[in-house]
Amino acid sequence: MPARRRASARVTTRAGDRGDTSLFGKGRVRKTDPRVEALGDLDEAQAVLGIARAAAPRPLAKTLLDLQRGLYLAMAEVATPRPDLARLPERLDGAAVADLEKHGEELKRKRPIEGRFVVPGEDRLSAVLDHARRGMRRRGLHLRRGPAPLAQPALRSSLRARPIGRADGAPGEGERGRRAPSPTVTAPRDWLARLPGGAARFESIAAQVAADWGLVVGPRIAAGRYSYVAPAGPDAILKIIPVEDDDADHIADALRFWDGDGAVRLLRHDPTWRALLVERAVPGTEAAQAPEGEALAAAIDVGKRIWRAPDAPHPYRSVRDWVRRWLPPDERHPLVPAARRTFEAMDLRTDTLVHADFHHHNLLRHGDRWVAIDPKPIVGEPEFDVPAFLWNPLGTTSTRARTERRIRAFADAGLDAERIRRWAIVRGVCDGLPLHPGEDETTRPQLRIVRELL
Template sequence: MAPIDLRPLASTAREVAAEWGLELGPPFARARYSYVAPAGKGTILKVTPGDDDESDEEGDALALWAGDGAAGLMRRDAGRRALVIERADPGTDLAELPEDQATAIAVDVGLRLWRPAADPFRWIGDHVPRWLDNAETGAGRGLLPIARSLYDRLDIGRATLVHGDFHHHNILAAGSRFVAIDPKPMLGEPEYDVASFLWNPLSYRMRLDVTERRLAAFAAAGLDEARMRAWAVIRGAYLGADEGEAEVLRALV
């Protein structure tokens, strides 16, 4: 996904900061799809674009998690899609840690996030078919036949809140704990979330042996291994797995 024009969001951020008495700093360089900037001691201000529908319930999810497994929500304006969020300090992500330590932390964070929920969150089952249809011309289309077959056999859960973009770069050190950031929250099942963790961090080239170790760690925490494997292929298909990733994903099922 190409970075967006952040100037309209920056204008909204300045407006919100002035109203709320926030000291807005320069935006973070790595924030390319939302406007995210320091907003005083220990907080950040985030403004998401109106067409990013996957972030519609981000504030609701942060409020539900209440700082347990995710960065805490301090204030929000749903109309302007503005959130004041606890700043993770020092903010290093799991990509900086050894493989097994990073996976163990991800398991712990995931178990805190995956909790019962209902409205206003949407169900992934109402969206995945469309995402698979849109993948017909994408990079992951070679996985589509097996992805569709696996999806058709799943009876998808709808009572658990999932993060939606669960990976190394969205789990940060915050003092003595680690917290998730940037959720795309929906209702589903924990196994859905594991897929994106399997092909990250960005510097990593997906390997079958590492993937199997990661799956085993989540399975040991109680997740269903067959469903994790199925979701990895399904999500790899519509998120555009490259040739090397697709080879690993096929081997999982």
């Protein structure tokens, strides 16, 4: 051995591991901090993209290199405390992310894959790229599956714009008390702000779309947690859907199919910007503010209008794909095996277009009728839609009597009560997990209903 040893990187810490680490700047965070987890996922994606770039032909290699450079900028932003972001020499902005989304839409038009399931491994390069995509999706799904019990937040009363972060009422006191808004519609939990480019990315897109379409767009509606929502005059709403929310890929297709019968009407759509201009429900009062009987009647009436067989061919995913995506592993929670057994025993139907986010806060009064907003459309059966209605509205606590009363009302309207119960078990586990610190089965309305029905 040489007399002089070369310095090498240490694999241990000098002062022991206390469970925290440093990011850029002087502050330290726990290793379980979401930023640390995000950095790990981004770093893994970088490494896998490097493998793909080494095997890719030149034009694709250049695109992958640009993606890697963008990921390094994203990693720098994730690792930098908010007060120090201005010190970064280069940052991702809304225009850069919008350009990336536009490039992705162009690729999808050249090689459409909608309506079929793609099995990874067609060739070595595509398999490596799919592995990189999986890492990025894991990070996106982790952010997406926050503590909100809904896949889309409540849009308050008549969709009046208000400053982000404003509270919307006092805590709920049960079914007969004042109903509380979702805690996730306020600025500290704003999902859009946590995406690459932040809210500024969507403000930039909204401004571009407004200029292209000749719209006058008002302030962002704070309740639109999973998309950028703003009034466009007195009669329309502009909605920008993040590419990260792929459950909402086919909102425009569903609204176009329903054509105002049971849902707000689609007025205009730009798939490149993922922008929708939709009819504004006026007065826009939620079914959550209606008496129980009226809310039930509204849901049944809207359901009968929208639960129809879609035109063929169609682009929608099936309920089978939905469950495979969202049902957790058995070891995640004791209720998962029961949900899996229930699902596997069902003879699935996929002949009906369903809303998939069908609850009080997505049912609005429009003139003398009720209409649905914000679908996450898939093909399945009407009974799949009912469970979300069972565990809503926000701020109320379900009881076995209320759950059974609602199931009976839908059954009296022609649905299968037993299939509603089965879907409530399956969807309750899919939507109710994972549990977050401080939560248990009693605090998750979906899991409460699962226990009621088992």
